Amino acid sequence: MTGLSREQISWRVAQDLPDGAYVNLGIGLPTSVPPFVPPDREVVFQSENGLLGVGPAPAPGTEDPELVNASKQLVTLLPGASICSHSDSFLMIRGGHLDIALLGAYQVSAQGDLANWLTEGDNKAPGVGGAMDLAVGAKQIWTLMEHTTKSGEPRILERCSYALTAPRCVTRIYTNLAVIEVADGLQVREIAEGLDFAALQRVTGAKLRPAPDCRPLRFVA
Amino acid sequence: MTGLSREQISWRVAQDLPDGAYVNLGIGLPTSVPPFVPPDREVVFQSENGLLGVGPAPAPGTEDPELVNASKQLVTLLPGASICSHSDSFLMIRGGHLDIALLGAYQVSAQGDLANWLTEGDNKAPGVGGAMDLAVGAKQIWTLMEHTTKSGEPRILERCSYALTAPRCVTRIYTNLAVIEVADGLQVREIAEGLDFAALQRVTGAKLRPAPDCRPLRFVA
Amino acid sequence: MIDKRVACIEDAVRGIADGSTVLISGFGDSGTPFELLEAVLDQGARDLEIVLNNAGGGDDAIVRLLAADRVRKVVCSYPRSSLGNPVFDRLYAERKVELELVPQGTLAERIRAGSAGLGGFYTPTAAGTRLADGKEQRVFEGRTYVLERPIVGDVALVKAYRADRWGNLVYHSAARNFGPVMAACGRLTIVQVKEIVALGTLDPEHVVTPGIYVDRVVELGI
Amino acid sequence: MIDKRVACIEDAVRGIADGSTVLISGFGDSGTPFELLEAVLDQGARDLEIVLNNAGGGDDAIVRLLAADRVRKVVCSYPRSSLGNPVFDRLYAERKVELELVPQGTLAERIRAGSAGLGGFYTPTAAGTRLADGKEQRVFEGRTYVLERPIVGDVALVKAYRADRWGNLVYHSAARNFGPVMAACGRLTIVQVKEIVALGTLDPEHVVTPGIYVDRVVELGI
Numbered sequence: 001m002t003g004l005s006r007e008q009i010s011w012r013v014a015q016d017l018p019d020g021a022y023v024n025l026g027i028g029l030p031t032s033v034p035p036f037v038p039p040d041r042e043v044v045f046q047s048e049n050g051l052l053g054v055g056p057a058p059a060p061g062t063e064d065p066e067l068v069n070a071s072k073q074l075v076t077l078l079p080g081a082s083i084c085s086h087s088d089s090f091l092m093i094r095g096g097h098l099d100i101a102l103l104g105a106y107q108v109s110a111q112g113d114l115a116n117w118l119t120e121g122d123n124k125a126p127g128v129g130g131a132m133d134l135a136v137g138a139k140q141i142w143t144l145m146e147h148t149t150k151s152g153e154p155r156i157l158e159r160c161s162y163a164l165t166a167p168r169c170v171t172r173i174y175t176n177l178a179v180i181e182v183a184d185g186l187q188v189r190e191i192a193e194g195l196d197f198a199a200l201q202r203v204t205g206a207k208l209r210p211a212p213d214c215r216p217l218r219f220v221a
Numbered sequence: 222m223t224g225l226s227r228e229q230i231s232w233r234v235a236q237d238l239p240d241g242a243y244v245n246l247g248i249g250l251p252t253s254v255p256p257f258v259p260p261d262r263e264v265v266f267q268s269e270n271g272l273l274g275v276g277p278a279p280a281p282g283t284e285d286p287e288l289v290n291a292s293k294q295l296v297t298l299l300p301g302a303s304i305c306s307h308s309d310s311f312l313m314i315r316g317g318h319l320d321i322a323l324l325g326a327y328q329v330s331a332q333g334d335l336a337n338w339l340t341e342g343d344n345k346a347p348g349v350g351g352a353m354d355l356a357v358g359a360k361q362i363w364t365l366m367e368h369t370t371k372s373g374e375p376r377i378l379e380r381c382s383y384a385l386t387a388p389r390c391v392t393r394i395y396t397n398l399a400v401i402e403v404a405d406g407l408q409v410r411e412i413a414e415g416l417d418f419a420a421l422q423r424v425t426g427a428k429l430r431p432a433p434d435c436r437p438l439r440f441v442a
Numbered sequence: 443m444i445d446k447r448v449a450c451i452e453d454a455v456r457g458i459a460d461g462s463t464v465l466i467s468g469f470g471d472s473g474t475p476f477e478l479l480e481a482v483l484d485q486g487a488r489d490l491e492i493v494l495n496n497a498g499g500g501d502d503a504i505v506r507l508l509a510a511d512r513v514r515k516v517v518c519s520y521p522r523s524s525l526g527n528p529v530f531d532r533l534y535a536e537r538k539v540e541l542e543l544v545p546q547g548t549l550a551e552r553i554r555a556g557s558a559g560l561g562g563f564y565t566p567t568a569a570g571t572r573l574a575d576g577k578e579q580r581v582f583e584g585r586t587y588v589l590e591r592p593i594v595g596d597v598a599l600v601k602a603y604r605a606d607r608w609g610n611l612v613y614h615s616a617a618r619n620f621g622p623v624m625a626a627c628g629r630l631t632i633v634q635v636k637e638i639v640a641l642g643t644l645d646p647e648h649v650v651t652p653g654i655y656v657d658r659v660v661e662l663g664i
Numbered sequence: 665m666i667d668k669r670v671a672c673i674e675d676a677v678r679g680i681a682d683g684s685t686v687l688i689s690g691f692g693d694s695g696t697p698f699e700l701l702e703a704v705l706d707q708g709a710r711d712l713e714i715v716l717n718n719a720g721g722g723d724d725a726i727v728r729l730l731a732a733d734r735v736r737k738v739v740c741s742y743p744r745s746s747l748g749n750p751v752f753d754r755l756y757a758e759r760k761v762e763l764e765l766v767p768q769g770t771l772a773e774r775i776r777a778g779s780a781g782l783g784g785f786y787t788p789t790a791a792g793t794r795l796a797d798g799k800e801q802r803v804f805e806g807r808t809y810v811l812e813r814p815i816v817g818d819v820a821l822v823k824a825y826r827a828d829r830w831g832n833l834v835y836h837s838a839a840r841n842f843g844p845v846m847a848a849c850g851r852l853t854i855v856q857v858k859e860i861v862a863l864g865t866l867d868p869e870h871v872v873t874p875g876i877y878v879d880r881v882v883e884l885g886i
Binding site: 268269270271273285286287288289293300304305306307308310311314315339344345346347348349350351352353357358384385386387388410 | 567571
């Protein structure tokens with residue numbers, strides 16, 4: 001299918017992060033967003049394990065094995081960073097202090113319900129991590145995901161079939177095919193170049209409507 | 222009446238503080254206890270405004286106007302001290318981490334009910350401060366008070382007539398006339414020299430019983 | 443670029459609306475943002491609900507806010523001062539100011555709950571006392587607890603010691619007290635500091651209030 | 665004299681009883697007290713309920729505690745590891761270990777509530793989800809909250825960076841994570857540190873865990 005690569009989804013999200021925003025990065029795809037933030041913007045990344053002001057991966061030879069992000073990747077701290085305990089970190093998360101949480105998703109519903117912790121076929125022990133706290137706590141939840149599953153099933157649905165992370169929390173959906181605003185239903189802000197609205201609707205399990213100013217979704221290097 | 226002076230009550234309490242104890246000092250009489258702790262013991266004093274390891278008053282010329290105790294008196298910090306916020310300080314207090322809180326009292330009942338924040342005749346705005354948190358939180362509550370009011374009314378009663386700070390919290394009562402353990406009623410451990418049990422009972426509003434090893438309460442310089 | 447610094451104390455308190463709930467750090471004089479309070483006096487906001495540990499004393503700025511009939515309600519643990527507070531006592535006696543008396547630890551915890559997005563908590567403090575009247579009391583494992591609800595401030599006025607342009611804060615000694623918990627709880631958090639330092643000067647391990655909670659910082663040199 | 669120092673790691677873990685609830689600091693490997701856990705393996709306590717963020721991975725000491733059938737129940741937010749944890753997966757599938765899955769922030773807050781003497785709290789986290797099944801849900805001002813109860817540890821095993829003989833602690837970088845909240849919550853709090861320093865060396869402004877919460881400190885040099 002046409003559309004963005006996974007890395008390009010991260011790039012696209014990064015273009016929308018406003019200067020001065022406090023942003024949490026969920027595990028997975030969101031962790032690749034920071035390098036794409038335009039250099040004239042100061043965005044402060046939070047990591048649920050008690051870091052505010054997370055910087056890029058360390059230069060070889062300067063790694064600190066205890067300085068990791070939520071995905072347990074080695075990171076650095078920027079000037080202005082601070083470290084806190086888990087209770088203080090989740091006070092920050094749950095208390096509505098983060099502007100945006102970028103989360104991976106299995107499914108998102110037309111009402112913004114989020115399912116990103118449990119798939120039905122998985123017999124392994126379930127893990128939830130900080131997903132539920134982030135989903136209820138951040139001012140905005142932006143999800144990053146492929147528009148469909150590998151077998152082509154839609155991930156954007158009238159109702160999630162997987163167990164919810166939180167109801168009515170997602171405010172924006174970034175996929176390889178579209179940028180969609182969750183606002184009284186699903187409004188398509190951008191469609192991947194080469195795809196028309198009807199084709200997008202066919203791979204989506206919930207009713208979409210185009211924004212009046214719906215634009216092409218394209219990657220600009 | 223015979224018995225200890227107010228300062229001697231503080232001295233008497235100090236003799237019972239065990240080595241290694243963590244002790245909160247309520248406002249008023251308790252703040253005069255620390256200088257009387259025997260020098261071979263290390264007792265850590267907590268102040269509700271976020272200090273653990275409070276030291277003596279500062280030497281003239283070394284005062285820090287922001288370094289005060291719960292009574293807003295200028296203090297110092299000992300080596301090993303730490304500073305925390307109010308929420309962390311009351312986590313420490315309410316969470317049962319202090320061994321002993323030394324509190325002033327208006328009245329104590331035979332069941333250990335404490336009244337130390339509100340008197341009936343007082344028309345001024347009421348103030349409670351940290352008294353209720355301390356009363357429910359510390360492992361032991363020791364009260365320091367005159368045995369009777371200035372007009373000779375008993376302060377130790379079957380039931381408090383003043384509003385309670387907390388029910389069933391006081392474990393030991395130190396007065397100018399006696400040291401009393403609250404344990405299934407009131408057991409007198411020490412009686413002021415020159416006073417007999419019957420005389421002590423007459424100035425007490427609740428039934429007392431002498432400990433098998435009841436001793437004289439005396440000040441030793 | 444993130445820059446929480448404001449040039450002067452008038453800018454720091456700009457826009458505080460009538461009717462606001464204002465959290466004020468401090469324990470007695472220690473850690474109280476008297477200079478910000480002076481600026482609020484000049485700024486003019488009225489009908490305030492102030493949340494603080496004490497209620498001023500002598501003729502400090504809190505007492506003068508009260509004397510100027512700018513305060514509708516005081517939420518505090520101990521509205522008494524060794525300096526006396528006849529203004530508060532008079533307003534209270536004349537029922538011209540409402541008093542909500544809250545045990546000190548419950549006050550700190552309610553503010554923390556407000557900052558933490560919690561709907562409430564059960565505390566043993568005040569159970570079985572007059573201050574639990576009218577509140578839900580509930581027994582867990584044989585102990586009685588009182589349900590307490592969060593406090594959220596429209597504005598928090600905080601005194602700290604050092605800040606950077608991101609709004610990171612460290613405090614000085616016992617002046618820390620209510621500062622960290624109130625700073626995290628204001629929809630608009632305004633901080634006076636002695637000194638603003640360059641970004642990166644404050645050790646990430648030692649920052650007490652992360653800048654995310656802070657909206658404006660003014661440097662006063664004291 | 666207050667002296668929380670113990671001479672060796674065997675002394676540090678002495679007396680942990682069978683059936684204990686054991687809080688274990690760490691987030692992945694960062695801040696996990698692996699050396700104390702090795703000592704617990706040798707010490708022999710069984711039938712443990714362990715409370716921690718993850719559930720080990722590879723063949724670390726947590727996995728080996730599980731493999732040795734020493735753990736009755738795991739309370740955690742994420743029992744998965746990039747290294748894999750086939751031991752946990754097998755025990756879970758065979759119902760030989762109980763899993764209580766708790767959202768990470770709720771886990772931290774429940775431990776904090778335990779340390780703070782609270783009877784419970786209402787959190788919006790997990791409201792309307794499967795993890796709220798069987799729990800009281802309650803609406804305050806139009807928002808649904810879940811009642812969560814405190815966790816108290818019989819034992820807390822914590823990794824910190826520096827300590828003094830009073831048990832004051834500072835942490836290193838992101839290894840702080842669950843350390844401060846768990847240290848305050850153990851009836852018996854046991855801490856491994858890289859270095860024990862002289863009393864008075866740690867700045868009172870920088871102490872993260874006050875010594876009052878700590879029972880034993882062992883210096884490991886790592």
